[in-house]
Amino acid sequence: MAADRLSDLHDDLLQRILSLAPAREAAASAILSRRWRPLWRRTSGVNLDITPYLPAKGQDVSLRPSPLDAFFRDAVAALAAFPPRAALKRLTLYLVIDDAGGPYYGADDFEPQDDGRVAGLLAAHPAATAELEHLLIRCAYDSQKYGLPLASMPFAATLRVLELQLCNFQPPSAPSMAFPCLKDLRLRNCLFMEGYLQGMVDAAPVLTSLLLVNAAQKPLAPPDSADDIPTYCTLPLRLRCLTCTVLNLETFVQDQELEAFGHIGIQLDMPSLRSFRYEGHPVKLSLISPVPGLARVDLDASYHGGLSQSRRCEPMARMLTSFSTTRALKLNVSTMEDILDGEKEHGGIILPTFPNLNLLHLDVFYEHESGVTVLSMARLLRSCPAMSELRVMMWWNYNHEIQRENKDPATTPFAQSMDRFEKLASKPSSRCSISKVSQLPAVFTDNCALFSCLQTSLRKVTLKFNAKEIDCFQVQLAKFLAENAMVLEEMHIDDGSQFWPEHLCHKLTRWRDESFRKRNLPHTASFQVHQLNL
Incomplete structure (x- = not known):
């Protein structure tokens, strides 16, 4: 056999690779050479995937036996072939339960389908699964939901990770169900009778x-x-x-x-x-x-x-009330207005104060500048008195521009670039200069002392945005933070690919120096600005 790069790898690494492959493919590696023959049997994981057993798309399956029959037959054989002295640590089982008329088929998709074959497979070779630590059972999203009898698992006492997808646990929780070593439980799109989920969690005392x-x-x-x-x-x-x-x-x-x-x-x-x-x-x-x-x-x-549209959802600010003690907070909101949502109905500010917060990361879609946008950002900064790091990612909401773009022939990237260039060229030079960026409204500039983080703790700011014009809220915010964050040490900026005389990152240091000099504040030599590279 000709030399290959895989064969140069150590046996332990090859076994790790084979443990991630479906069982049929892993077993097929035995024909490669004498050296490969025992490797798949020494792996710590077995992946049983029904996909290769399924009929091709468009193939008539009415006269074919159920693919589940062949799949379970080979699955039992795969576990039986596992060496007695080897320790099977991970078992993956992927099912597609949609064979009409078969034992897993039901008229109601919500009813669990179970003829005992999965439970039988898991219990067929207790010696092979005696030390099993990781079990993953998945059903296809377009298939029936499988009813898994957890209490019948002979290896429940050794499981550390249990992943289940599209399973249906309709019977009541079995008193004998116990997972004494289970630390990681992952349940995706599973159905439960009321109380069963709590029973599963209660059965895992170290989860x-x-x-x-x-x-x-x-x-x-x-x-x-x-x-x-x-x-x-x-x-x-x-x-x-x-x-x-x-x-x-x-x-x-x-x-x-x-x-x-x-x-x-x-x-x-x-x-x-x-x-x-x-x-x-x-x-x-x-x-x-x-x-x-x-x-x-x-x-x-x-x-x-x-x-x-009329459905009243929970205001985002109230969702955060129970989590005000966190030290790091990442928010993903549709618009800045979401931060103030619900204040009118509840008669005032509902966004809690985060006294321990060190890091605030905000991902937000931006449509247009408004007083609400400014007030929302001010509300966030005031709610984080001890914040040391701020990250703001403002993504332009192009859906907001659909109607305008439908009327505007400049829709290609080159045409849009030329359109921006012509708009800049038509403005007076004073407007093209980024030095003429306006101040933020009074809610910021007249109450700097109310932003405790600016006075004592904010040391790092990251801003990423793609502005539609030079004198916009994002640039104004960057300028405000550079001028008023007293202990700020670094700013990381990505201001997009605008046709500006100079990018924003080259101006922030000068703005800060000029502002500190006018107020007779000590020079901050440690302050640095970096172009953000994501």
Whole structure:
């Protein structure tokens, strides 16, 4: 056999590579050479994927046997072939359960399909799975949802990572269910009978990391307005885990759920929580117990798709109330106006103060400058009195320009560049000079002392934007921060590819020096400006 670069690798590395390949392909490597023959049997992982067993697109499957039969037959053989003295650490099982008329087919997609073959596979060779630590079971998104009897897992006592996707846990939680070593639980688009999810978490006494993507539950007793409520709902979600330190939550709701259960929302009792990430619709978030160790919150509630325009979602500021002790906060909002949303209805400021916050990262779509935009940014800065690092990413919302662009023939990149150049050339030289950037409104300039972070703590600023004109809010904000952040040490700037006489990053140092000189403040030689490279 001709030499190849793979064969130059050490056996341990080759075994690691084979452990990530589907079992059939890994086993096929045995024909490469005598050296390769035993390698796949020594791997610590087995991947059982039904995809190669599925019929080709457009092929008539009415006369063919179910691909599940051949798949499970080979899966059992693969586990049986695993060497007795080898330790199987990771098992991946990928199913497509859509064979009409087969044992996994049901008229109701929500009903769990189970003929015992998966449970039988997992229990067929207990010697091979005796030390299993990582189990991943996935179903295709367009298939039936498989009903997995967790209590029947013979290796539950050794599992450290459990990943389940599109499984249906409709039976009640089994009293014997126990995962004494489970630290990482990841559940994507799974369905539960009410109480089962809490039972799974309670069965894992050392659980530290939890991922829930659209965890939908079926209530034990139907609500009064059952005719309007989906069979499975992502709201309300009540969950308790005293050991969890990392929670990733993705929740997308329907109108009926928000109407019936929006006042409850998501209630979490996780006093050990250190990192929390949420993505989905703006819904009510509540922490039942204090979380003194909370270090990071990542909130993306910018999604409003699928909801009626009249539907009143939870204001972003109120979603943050329970997380005000965090030391780092990343916000992804649709517009700057979202930061002030709900203040009129609630009679005043609802954005909490973050006394421990060191880092604020803001991702926002920007449509046009307005007083609300300025006030929103001022509100954020005042809410972070101890902030040492600020990152602002303002992405231009081109959807806002669709109507104008439809009327404007300058739609190609070159035409748009020429259009910007001609607009600059037509302006007086004083307007083209970036030195003539306007000051921010009085809400900033007349109340600098109210921004505690500017006086004592803000040391690093990162700004990324693509402005439509020179004298815009983003440039004004950069100028304001350079002139008024007393202990600022560095700024990282990406101002886009504008046809400006000079880019913004070359002006900030001069603005700061001139401002400090006028106010008789000491010169800050340590201040530096860098072009941002992402």
